[in-house]
Amino acid sequence: MLIGRIECSHIRHAWNHTKSMLQNLAEMGLAMDPNKVVPLRKRKVKAMEVDTGARPKDLVRKPYVLNDLEAEASLPKKKGNTLSRDLIEYVHYMVENHGEDCKAMAQDEKNYYQDTLKQIRNKVNVYKRFYPPEWDS
Numbered sequence: 001m002l003i004g005r006i007e008c009s010h011i012r013h014a015w016n017h018t019k020s021m022l023q024n025l026a027e028m029g030l031a032m033d034p035n036k037v038v039p040l041r042k043r044k045v046k047a048m049e050v051d052t053g054a055r056p057k058d059l060v061r062k063p064y065v066l067n068d069l070e071a072e073a074s075l076p077k078k079k080g081n082t083l084s085r086d087l088i089e090y091v092h093y094m095v096e097n098h099g100e101d102c103k104a105m106a107q108d109e110k111n112y113y114q115d116t117l118k119q120i121r122n123k124v125n126v127y128k129r130f131y132p133p134e135w136d137s
Contacts, residue, residue, distance in 0.1 A: 010068040029060040083130055091127040094120065 006012040015024055022032055031037040060066070090110075098104040102124070106117045115123070128135045 008069070010065050010072070014062050014065045027059075027061045028065040029063055030066065081130070083127065087123060088127065088131075091124055095124065100124070 006015060011028065011030075014028055016027075019027075025032055093110060094105045094108065098108065102117050102121045105111065105120045106115065111120075
């Protein structure tokens with residue numbers, strides 16, 4: 001069976017191409033269909049019914065894959081907020097030519113988007129917040 005590129009490096013390195021997808025995932029402690037692994041409870045349960053639930057567990061031969069995935073998921077997310085290159089260049093141009101005079105910035109011919117005084121002030125403040133060292137210099 002030919003599958004596409006496996007994006008997750010942990011799974012890709014533990015993958016055995018001679019085995020089926022279900023066998024590979026079972027060895028790693030993963031599931032192909034979560035509904036079969038964790039079935040939904042039926043809404044109507046009889047009072048005398050007892051769930052013995054002793055289902056056989058598959059042998060997990062590669063637990064390190066599951067451990068690596070859990071460790072990666074528990075890491076804090078990286079802050080990926082940044083400003084667009086266009087906005088940075090726009091603010092640089094306006095500040096170089098007009099200083100902090102937002103009224104003059106609003107009347108500038110390079111104000112293609114016809115931003116108002118308040119919109120320009122907000123863009124400059126956002127730039128200040130994202131790049132304080134550059135703003136100070």
